[in-house]
Amino acid sequence: MKQLLVFIRKEFYHVFRDRRTLLILFGLPLVQILLFGYALTSEVKNVDLVVINTSGDLLAQQLTARLQASALFNVQEKQLSPTEIENEFKKGHIKAALIFPSGFSNDLIKIQRAGFQVLTDGSEPNISKTITRYLSTIVQDFRQEHSTAALAPFTIVPELRMLYNEEGNGSINFVPGVLALILMIVCTALTSVAVVREKETGTMEILLVSPFRPAMVLVAKAVPFLLLSLANFSVILLLAVYVLNVPLAGSLLLLFVITLLFIATSLSFGLLISNATSSQQVALLISMMGLMLPTIIFTGFIFPLENMPLPFQWISNLVPAKWYYSAVKSVMLKGLGLAYVWKEMSVLCLMTILLLTITVKRFQIRLT
């Protein structure tokens, strides 16, 4: 036991004296969280919208006020000609325009039917669609309030609600994905490189000749990265909750246990890679190409799994991060309990046991 502690202390020296390792360990999570949280956001906020209400129509003004109250739009009221509107679009000053015809209120009151025109920037189709959807929701609400029940008895208004993420906060989905990615990098890549380095420098031989048990070498290599991964997990979680306003709906303890399980899976993967390779470059290449890419593609946090051809969906089941991502989403965002994530947890458990068995078997073969 004392020998193990001596060994673990040495591993920490290695980590804290290697600038590259430190950068991956602490720089990467920060950059990824901020990148996914702010730069790569798909949400729509503060859309520049111009409202053209030439006749100063009363109901149109009320509707405009409603739009102004929403955080989604930056409403400017202007009197612009069609060419001027187009110019504004071209210069990128506005993303949408709302044009009320004269006699909007009049039509609405007399024939219960009035229209207005919405122009959006189609060069950004996603944003365009989102704007139109938001606008129609707001208009629906407005119409509901202003039409008496007698006049429109059969109006059916679909009320759309995005469950678990009512504000359409885009970072919410990324956080579990980034968590999976970072833990995978730290546990798999760094661990495999740490073991292979001993082989490259020749110190592994010295360790094997010593009375220190070979299996304990693996434990001593894994422990520092386990602890550092937990630290990383806490940092990402704090950033997510306090900087990106991602809710933590479920049990923190359960989230912690699931994360621990995923870390174990990733560490076993790293140890297996380090067993199969003998150069740091190869180890890094396998961890990066063989695991990072599948993690990004098959986890479902960037590309929806449901849209993939069936064979790819089967492959995705082999990627540990997929199960972790799904479990974290359930617990963190939906607030679900153990009853809903036991399947994911057992899959991760099974994977860990399988990987560790292969690793230990291989390690013993290498010795004889």
Place this chain on the structure above:
Amino acid sequence: MELLINHKSASPADNNAVIECRDLTKKFGNFLAVDRISFSVKPGEIFGFLGANGAGKTTAMRMLCGLSYPSSGHATVAGFDVYRQQEKIKRHIGYMSQKFSLYDDLTPLENIQFFGGIYGVPARVIKERSRELVRSLGLEKEATKLVSGLPLGWKQKLAFAIALFHQPRIVFLDEPTGGVDPVTRRQFWDMIYEAAEKGVTIFVTTHYMDEAAYCNRVTIMVDGKIEALDTPASLMQQFACDNMDEVFYRLARTARRKDP
């Protein structure tokens, strides 16, 4: 330097031998890497193990160090059986390989603490002995700087000192002076003699024939077999050569095996 040549003949039946091999064999499939070698090494002896690349030196040494099991034959190291008591053997041997075998990103002191630690040397003893060691190596100023900044010669000396740190009965040195300048090599051999005088058995492989002459006894392996085993002086006499170089070439020339 005066050579301390040990003329005591060591027969395989010798009871106080510290390493004892009888018909030790290692097979990889159909390939006989080590073919029925027998020898014994006495306490405090400097035992040279020579052979061209691929002759089976490293394989033989790995079996004696408890890194691999023999295919057949018997061997004991420090009185422990190589089949059943590998863990006990490991406690009583030190090892230093041709590759530089310390951690570059640790200081000399941290290296000493680490290796002492995994051999189970108590922390208090490590503290005392490491201070002594650093002083005797003349590394006081460098003790808390990273090993990567040390010249290769000093690193090798430090590695040797660390291999002896847990006071093993036998030290296995696998081409310990590769790439080191002649002056440092000489100093290194002084350290080896000093250790041998204290009763530590030295088992050393080397490519340098002048170093072979420093050993008490020398074995020359060819194609997995021991072709010669005696003191350097007797070997030179036996093969009617002026130096160990010639002896080695006479024997190694007959090898049919190439590098593995």
